[in-house]
Amino acid sequence: MPAEIKKEIELEIGHVLFIDIVGYSKLLIDEQRDYLHTLNEVIKRTDSFHAADAAGKLTRLPTGDGMALVFATTPDAPVSCAIEISNALRSHPELRVRMGIHSGPVSGTTDVNDRSNIAGAGINLAQRVMDCGDAGHILLSKRVADDLEQYRQWRSNLHDLGECEVKHDVRVHVVNLYTDELGNRELPEKFQQAKATLTAPPTSAPVAKPARRSRGLIAALVIVAALAGAGGFYIFSHRSGAKAIPEKSIAVLPFENLSRDPDNAYFADGIQDEILTRLAKIADLKVISRTSTQHYKSAPDNLREVAKQLEVAHILEGSVQKSGDSVRVNVQLIKAANDSHLWADTFDRKLTDIFSVESEVAKAIAEQLRAKLSGQEEQVIAAKPTDNPEAYDAYLRGLAYTLKTANTTANSLGAQKYLKEAVQLDPKFALAWALLSSVEARGYRTQSLQPTVALREEARQAAETALTLQPNLGEAVLAQGYYNYACLKDYDTAVRYFEQARPLLPNSSRIPESLAYVARRRGVGAERELLQRSRAARPPQRYSAYPARAFLCGASSFPRSAAKA
Numbered sequence: 001m002p003a004e005i006k007k008e009i010e011l012e013i014g015h016v017l018f019i020d021i022v023g024y025s026k027l028l029i030d031e032q033r034d035y036l037h038t039l040n041e042v043i044k045r046t047d048s049f050h051a052a053d054a055a056g057k058l059t060r061l062p063t064g065d066g067m068a069l070v071f072a073t074t075p076d077a078p079v080s081c082a083i084e085i086s087n088a089l090r091s092h093p094e095l096r097v098r099m100g101i102h103s104g105p106v107s108g109t110t111d112v113n114d115r116s117n118i119a120g121a122g123i124n125l126a127q128r129v130m131d132c133g134d135a136g137h138i139l140l141s142k143r144v145a146d147d148l149e150q151y152r153q154w155r156s157n158l159h160d161l162g163e164c165e166v167k168h169d170v171r172v173h174v175v176n177l178y179t180d181e182l183g184n185r186e187l188p189e190k191f192q193q194a195k196a197t198l199t200a201p202p203t204s205a206p207v208a209k210p211a212r213r214s215r216g217l218i219a220a221l222v223i224v225a226a227l228a229g230a231g232g233f234y235i236f237s238h239r240s241g242a243k244a245i246p247e248k249s250i251a252v253l254p255f256e257n258l259s260r261d262p263d264n265a266y267f268a269d270g271i272q273d274e275i276l277t278r279l280a281k282i283a284d285l286k287v288i289s290r291t292s293t294q295h296y297k298s299a300p301d302n303l304r305e306v307a308k309q310l311e312v313a314h315i316l317e318g319s320v321q322k323s324g325d326s327v328r329v330n331v332q333l334i335k336a337a338n339d340s341h342l343w344a345d346t347f348d349r350k351l352t353d354i355f356s357v358e359s360e361v362a363k364a365i366a367e368q369l370r371a372k373l374s375g376q377e378e379q380v381i382a383a384k385p386t387d388n389p390e391a392y393d394a395y396l397r398g399l400a401y402t403l404k405t406a407n408t409t410a411n412s413l414g415a416q417k418y419l420k421e422a423v424q425l426d427p428k429f430a431l432a433w434a435l436l437s438s439v440e441a442r443g444y445r446t447q448s449l450q451p452t453v454a455l456r457e458e459a460r461q462a463a464e465t466a467l468t469l470q471p472n473l474g475e476a477v478l479a480q481g482y483y484n485y486a487c488l489k490d491y492d493t494a495v496r497y498f499e500q501a502r503p504l505l506p507n508s509s510r511i512p513e514s515l516a517y518v519a520r521r522r523g524v525g526a527e528r529e530l531l532q533r534s535r536a537a538r539p540p541q542r543y544s545a546y547p548a549r550a551f552l553c554g555a556s557s558f559p560r561s562a563a564k565a
Helices: 029-044 047-054 077-091 121-131 142-148 189-199 211-230 233-240 262-280 303-310 351-368 375-382 389-402 409-425 430-446 453-469 474-488 491-501 510-522 526-537
Strands: 012-021 058-062 066-071 097-110 116-119 138-141 158-165 171-177 249-252 314-323 326-335 340-350
Touching: 012 029, 012 077, 012 121, 012 409, 029 047, 029 066, 029 077, 047 058, 047 066, 047 077, 066 077, 066 121, 077 097, 077 138, 097 121, 097 142, 097 409, 121 138, 121 171, 138 142, 142 158, 142 171, 158 189, 249 262, 249 303, 262 314, 262 326, 262 351, 262 389, 303 314, 326 351, 340 351, 351 375, 351 389, 389 409, 389 430, 409 430, 430 453, 430 474, 453 474, 474 491, 474 510, 491 510
Parallel strands: 097 138, 249 314
Antiparallel strands: 012 066, 012 097, 058 066, 097 116, 138 171, 158 171, 314 326, 326 340
16 A cells, blocks of 8 residues: 555544435436536535635535535534535536435545545435435434434424435434425425325235334333333322322422533532442432423422422432532422422542442431332442543533433544543442443444444443443343344343343333333334333332333334423
8 A cells, every 4th residue: 555545533523415416327327427517616615615625624425326425513513514506506406416414424535546434324314315315405314303402493494204224224213304495305305205104094905014013002002011010100190190209209300500611511410320339229219300300400490390390399409519630519408389498418529439429328318218128228328439530520521421312423423432431540440331331332323423334242241240340230230131132122131131231220111111112122022021010010109210212222102202302
């Protein structure tokens, strides 16, 4: 290989715009050349293209009947470019294109001509998203749409279409982007065909259909089964009359970050989650999951209403102030019925002693609510996950990325980076190994990380390391189950691990969620097994309430209002 050839670029996030000329193969050779020339000129004149190209932040890949543009700038760069292209093509009605956009991992490579090129899952998925559309469509992956929803200028132009099946039985979640004048507001033909299949009347001699065609029905049944077993009754309880709220119930609201440095928000999030996690391991308590509480303020004005919505008797509020190696944690336990303070305390500690705060808070709350603690639960609450404060800080940084709502590639890579740092600083940090495995297994399944054999092997090793270090760590058992589900699709083994984790994580909403995913993958009939398991586990009021969106499993027809509850 010539010496001037650059080394392969390391894995990074690319924001990809894939463009395809519709009906290209039917054109005459002269027409194909003219259309490609026109498209190239249109694209080069866009401001988005020019700005990224001038900054050296753009890679162009010819694809024969179109091209892929890989931006190394911002997630909305390919979207802005697509809008500009769509506007310019109004002057060329004969040139019909479709576009797909996705943000994902890409890496440098060298082609057969010894020239630098670029490839990766980010480009492949952008093409699959585009394949779901027709002429005029600007389609986005759900991951990109989640990022754009944070911007006012894009939010009103995003229209969720749900899942689409493309080549090799791959399903992608697609969002249509259009304005009053640009884009294509019509439902893509592939979605029309899928809709027609679902609504077609049965034949006189019905035959068994593949499990994939029953996806919507399975997802709906799985939601009901999972909610029945996971405490999701909270979402529906208002329809069936008021229910008695358990006295030993609590919701931990987001902790307020009082540090001068706003970048320390990760620390406040981590401390809150660690306290919640310890409380959730007490079987005698009903603890609401963080997913259900993260949308509320740290100290809401309507505390009684919040408690009523979450169906808990008590609320824990708190704040964290970090300065150098010193931390101050303020917490107060409130009885929602009369807004009275049952207990409050302030803890001033060094980073090396922060674990004792989390343990003391959990133990004090258990005492105030008169929750019974087993010997094992007392040990779990008092456990010190690591003796290395730097490793714990890295763990909290990685944890903060996993707590973000959007499962983007950026969040997955951020979590993976800091969790790897945590286990490098302390190879015996079992909790960090378990979370690292879960992040990598999830990234492998959703392709928010590049789904390579190497990544799958890393997830396996991380899960096994965690379980070897602490065989009774619920998070380690759960990680092993999730690895078998997400990476190996070994559903029987995954279910066994999920069931083993249940008594170790009595309030965990991830267990019924994971069982719901397994039931959906298994197909028709599995939802009955899931429902039986959920009912047999324990009375539903003992579980944490979990929002319905955690059990959607791709059922895009579920009401958005419920999904955001």
